[in-house]
Amino acid sequence: MTDAAATDHERQPVLFLPHGGGPCFFMDWAGWDKMEAYLRGVAATLPRKPSAILVVSGHWETREPTVTTAENHSLLYDYYGFPDHTYHLKYPAPGSPALAARVRSLLTLAGIRSAEDDSRGLDHGVFIPFMLAFPDADIPVVELSLHEDMNAAEELRVGHALAPLRDENVLIVATGMSYHNLRQFMTGDPATDAMARLFDRWLSQTVEASPADRHQALTNWEHAPGARICHPREEHLLPLMIAAGAAGQDRGVRTYSDVVMGKALSGFRFG
Template identity: 50%
Template sequence: MKQPTLFIPHGGGPCFFMDPADPDRPHCDPIWQPMQDYLADIIASLPERPKAILLVSGHWEESRFTVHIGEKPGLLFDYYGFPPHTYTLRWDAPGAPALARRAAALLEQAGFPTGTEQQRGWDHGVFIPMKVALPQADIPVAQLSLRHDLDPQAHIAAGRALAPLRDEGVLIVGSGMSFHNLRVRGSQATEPATEWDEALTAAVTDPDPALRAARVAAWTELPNAHFAHPREEHLLPLMVALGAGGEGAATQSHHGTVMGWAISGYRFD
């Protein structure tokens, strides 16, 4: 069955694994609980269990789209200031080098110069949400980088190039945050973050696929755009997921508030 594509929030650092007594069991501050519950339900929400996952994270950028072709990636603990046990977490899912090479070939066919690498570990935009969604680590995962120029149109087009993977049992996931301004929180964030979230959701869920893509690509025209994303690397995975989503229905699959930030996830069927 054809898989949907997803844009998921991956939380803040290792926020779902803060219990030093049982670090492998998701345990978070109550403010993160709705997001944790959403991530934990992802696989059950799919039409069938995916054969593999292609994931693009807001924490990996290269000069050209690049896929990780390693068979057993390690973890890259690219967060700072958290308890010591959060730097010994494990998530031992296998890599998916065949899927990575297939994704690279599709991107090349669409005219995108594409690279491969196998040394970099999975960043926390991969292993933190996937450790919640896939605690058994039993589905192969391939990671795709963002392109460093963060061009919305290019990332939407890359998603379109990758869309055939959906018919091959592959779940395409963009992992980022719909709001990502760590300098503001609480009451100073609530009103502008909510206004941004409502405008972004209206654009993402536009029933006309062409208008949807155009409105999201023009994200800087939405209210409070640069307040929500002083730099847009956490928004660009949405562009890939939207492009791969094609003309299917687009829905808001998650909505919550964390530290005054309205946060959403989206699904494209």
């Protein structure tokens, strides 16, 4: 399923990618150009082409971590009110039952119960950014769900359990948004925009801190300035916890920074 163990230089990094707003990159919607360019450049930053990708999106929650096991994926057009053509986008990347089984074995070794789903398609938090980052759709993709109880410490633990995949040429990708308050996104309220900047600064400093400090701060992310203003519900932030857990002792770095509709947004890489 995977290549022989990689050297430190070849070990795949872990990524936290912003996935934008719905199918924003495939319609006439100003403001997303910089994010689009960033996503299109992701593959070129990798040490080599991954054998497979394990992705965690902010759009799938289950009682226990669940992996997709289908050989071929359908797509979930789980966005609403967009132009008709955005419901006909295609991303025919294959699945990987072998990677799904490997993920479950690693979780079992860590004492984490898991499940599998052979029918769920890839949600837009996966196929929309991947159409830009990995447009050939020739790398097998397995999606992993978040815990429905939204526990940051548990997601860090899940990520830690999956870290060995990086030495097997599997790229671990978390997709979400570092700011996700839809009611406030396009208000142009200066106070809300200021809180978004404060939280973004805290998040970037936290990701770039020592691994021990990073772990502690992410576990207690709700105490960050503007945390609940930026994330009334944390499903778009928690994929970052899995990425940080899989990073182990690797430091993080912000690789994308922009302001979209007044809100500061970031993307990150570990390793």
